[in-house]
Amino acid sequence: MPISPNQGxxxxxxxxxxxxxxxxxxxxxxxxxxxxxxxxxxSPTQVTAVSPSGTGTVGVTVTTPxxxxxxxxxxxxxxxxxxxxxxxxxxxxxxxTITISGTGLSTxxxxxxxxxxxxxxxxxxxxxxxxxxxxxxxGPVGVSVTTAGGTNNGLSYTYVDIPAVTTISPxxxxxxxxxxxxxxxxSLDSTESVTFDGAPAPFSVINATTLSVVTPPGTAGxxxxxxxxxxxxxxxxxGFDYVAGPGI
Numbered sequence: 627m628p629i630s631p632n633q634g635x636x637x638x639x640x641x642x643x644x645x646x647x648x649x650x651x652x653x654x655x656x657x658x659x660x661x662x663x664x665x666x667x668x669s670p671t672q673v674t675a676v677s678p679s680g681t682g683t684v685g686v687t688v689t690t691p692x693x694x695x696x697x698x699x700x701x702x703x704x705x706x707x708x709x710x711x712x713x714x715x716x717x718x719x720x721x722x723t724i725t726i727s728g729t730g731l732s733t734x735x736x737x738x739x740x741x742x743x744x745x746x747x748x749x750x751x752x753x754x755x756x757x758x759x760x761x762x763x764x765g766p767v768g769v770s771v772t773t774a775g776g777t778n779n780g781l782s783y784t785y786v787d788i789p790a791v792t793t794i795s796p797x798x799x800x801x802x803x804x805x806x807x808x809x810x811x812x813s814l815d816s817t818e819s820v821t822f823d824g825a826p827a828p829f830s831v832i833n834a835t836t837l838s839v840v841t842p843p844g845t846a847g848x849x850x851x852x853x854x855x856x857x858x859x860x861x862x863x864x865g866f867d868y869v870a871g872p873g874i
Contacts, residue, residue: 628644628646628698629642629643629644629700630643631774633701633702633733633774634677634702634703634774635702635705635774635775636681636702636704636705636775637679637705638677638678638679638680639663639676641676642662642675642677643674644672644674644688645671646671646672647671648692649667649669649671649688649690651667651690651691652673652688652689652690653690654688654689655673655687655689656687657684658684658685660679660680662675662676662677680702682702684700685698685700686699702775703733704730704775705730705776705778706729706730706731706734706776706778707729707730707778708728708731708769708778708780709727710728711726711783712726713856715784715786715816715856716758716856717785717786717787717856718763718787718788719857720760721758721760723756723757723758724755724758725749726746726753726754726755726769726771727752727753728752728778730773731750731751731752731754731773732750732751733748733774733775734748734754734772734773736772737756737769737772738768738770738771738772739758739759739761739767739769739783740761740762742760744756764784764786764813765785766783767784769781769783786816786855786857787812787857788855788859789811789812789813789814789817789853789854789859790812790860791810791851791853791860791862792810792812793810793811794865794866795808797865797867798867798869799866799868800868800869800871801843801870803841804840804841805841806838806840807838807839808838809836809837809853810836811835811853813857814837814853815834816855816857817853817854818854819852819853819854820837820839820851820852821851821852821854822842822844823844823845827839828840828842841866841868846870848866848867848868849864849866849867850862850864850865851865851866
């Protein structure tokens with residue numbers, strides 16, 4: 627007498643399909659010593675029942691006017707507990723792989739990012755990986771994991787849009803570096819790096835539209851300025867012009 631699924635939440639509420647023979651006029655289905663909260667005769671070979679709350683492994687039995695069946699095991703699974711995401715932000719387009727750590731993850735069937743679900747790859751009871759789906763808009767969303775034991779919420783993931791540079795001011799300075807520059811644009815609050823012709827520049831995030839940057843030393847002439855965040859990069863070709871110092 628197979629049952630499907632053969633595991634469910636300790637809180638109960640799992641709809642279980644029981645398949646066998648002579649199941650007409652089923653009067654009760656029990657999970658261990660507890661009766662199912664709902665029993666439906668589908669056909670002489672199939673019955674559905676909603677599991678009561680429970681723990682551990684219990685035997686499921688069906689009772690009809692002809693007697694009671696032999697028990698079939700059903701496994702109660704606790705709700706998952708998530709402790710961390712190895713990446714808490716990523717591109718609005720999705721596509722990056724995230725590792726979720728916690729407990730009770732071995733039966734995970736889906737991970738939701740703000741209501742958009744993705745199918746995980748379970749590594750162990752304490753770890754799974756999932757490819758982030760595309761987000762609806764930049765900003766934080768809740769992350770939840772659903773397993774046979776239920777759904778657990780509590781973690782946050784932030785979708786980030788690709789940065790866009792609008793202005794660099796001033797746009798010229800000495801090749802020796804040290805010029806204080808203000809970069810304005812959009813999606814700058816998650817900036818990870820700023821470079822001038824590949825040389826990293828010290829920077830401070832003022833807000834989502836403004837960066838304060840100090841130019842590194844460079845070579846006289848135009849330099850490409852690249853601003854990078856978790857979603858990608860924006861390059862201003864020749865965005866800053868290094869000026870050679872006087873020589874006598």
